Every structure is written in structure tokens, then in C-alpha cells.
Amino acid sequence: MPDAAADPPVAPVPPVVDLDGVGVVRSGSHLLRDVDWTVGDGERWVVLGPNGAGKTTLFDILSARSYPSSGRATILGETLGEVDVFELRPRIGLSSASLAATVPDRERVRDVVLTAAHGVVGRFREPYEQVDADRADALLDAFGVSGLGDRTFGTLSEGERKRVLVARAVMTDPELLLLDEPAAGLDLRGREDLVTGLAHLAASHSAPTTVLVTHHVEEIPPGFDHVLLLRGGEVVAAGPIELVLTAAALSDTFGLPLEVSVDDGRWSARAAR
């Protein structure tokens, strides 16, 4: 018999991302076709797929920067096409190559991170609290680029820029964190610093729901718990990483026979012998 004094039942938390039959057509080509996908609150997803699979197209939908041609995309409870995207976007932390291209070369690195608090790129005369500056420095440290805060963005290497942009994406405590190939262009140390930073983030209580796009299973940080495999604009498989990231599914996704292994939360893949 239920305890009358027990807490009332907790309402289910709505999904952070809910795609229902999403298709994207550009110039007559199907970039995405009939994508059904749900990302639950607090989940950390990896999107894996070969060149041209549709990952960037999917990210443009997730970040409310483009609309589906068909189907329904609901992000943080708001359905694209029915919401003012300028109100939705500040709730999403984004790191991508296209964002990197909008940062002025003369911008101070600390300000690249700080300006996320105002949803802008390029510092003008916004007032900032010391606590924000301290958080920006702590995030630069967490992603292995401490000491670069006073440099200008244009003087950084590509790998350093990537890590600064991840720190920026995390700065606002977003409800949804989107990382598009954050380790591309990083050397081995840079990759490992980033993977470690993201693994720590994934392990923290305040970790946002996260979607990370990559070509390489070696870049999956420990603590990422779900994977979506994409090929030719269609979902090959999606679900808990230990069930979905099999040699058969990855081989199917990349179109070659692969062996997959996992050791202490780190994944690797190679051509089957």
C-alpha cells in the first residue's frame, strides 16, 4: 500500500532533444532522412559517422541554426519553426569550426571565453564580474590552455583555439552542450588534455546534457554513455554506447571491416585483420 506521507510522484523530465522523422533536403539532395532520435536529460552522446554522413547538418538543427525540411525537431522543449531561435540559442553551448571563424583575431583569449556570458563574439564595453573572469580562467585551465588568457586569439595554434572554444561553450552552464569535432587538428597531448577535461566535466554533478561529434572513437571521453551512428544521412543505430558501439555496427557505418575495443572507458578501432 502506498505511504500517504511519501513524496508525490516526480513528473518525468522531458527530453532535451526530440527529433521525429527529421529530414533535410538541400539542392534536391537528402542530407538527412527520417531521423528519429531522443536525447534524455543528463545524457552524453557521441555522434559518429564518416565524411558526408550528415553530422554537421544534424548539428545545425540541434543548435537551432537551421530547420528540418520535414518532420519535427524539439530542442529544450521548443519546437523549431514555432520558437524564436534567438531566445533558444543562448541556452545552448556550441563549439564548432564555423563559430571559430567568427572570432576576431585581435580578441583576447580570456574575453573569447567571457563574452559567452553575453552571447556575443567580440568584446565591446560589457561589464564583467570578477567571478566570471575567475571562471573563464578556471575553464581555460580545465581544458589545458591556462596561461593563454592574455594572448590574442589570432596568435593561437588551431588546437589551442579548439580548446578555448570548448571552454567558451561551457562558460554559461548551458542546458545543452554541442561540441563539433572538438579534437580535430589537436596533437596527441592536446587531444588527451581535451579528452581528460571532457571526462572530468562528464563526471561532475553539474555536467550539461552533451552531444559530441567526431570521426574517431579514440576521441570519446570516458563517461559518454550513448552513441548515434550516422551514414548517408540515416541513423544506422543509436542507444547506450556499450550496446551500440560494436564492430559490426561501426563496420556498417564506415563501410569497412573494423575491430573495436574498449579499455578503461577509452575506445579504439582499427581495420579488421
Ligand SMILES: Nc1ncnc2c1ncn2[C@@H]1O[C@H](COP(=O)(O)OP(=O)(O)OP(=O)(O)O)[C@@H](O)[C@H]1O
Ligand atoms: N547545400 C547543400 N546542397 C547539397 N548538398 C549539400 C549541401 N550542404 C551539404 N551537402 C552535402 O550533404 C552531405 C552531408 O554534409 P555534412 O556536412 O552534414 O556531413 P558531415 O557528416 O558533417 O561531414 P564531414 O565529416 O566531412 O564534416 C555531404 O555529402 C555534403 O556534400
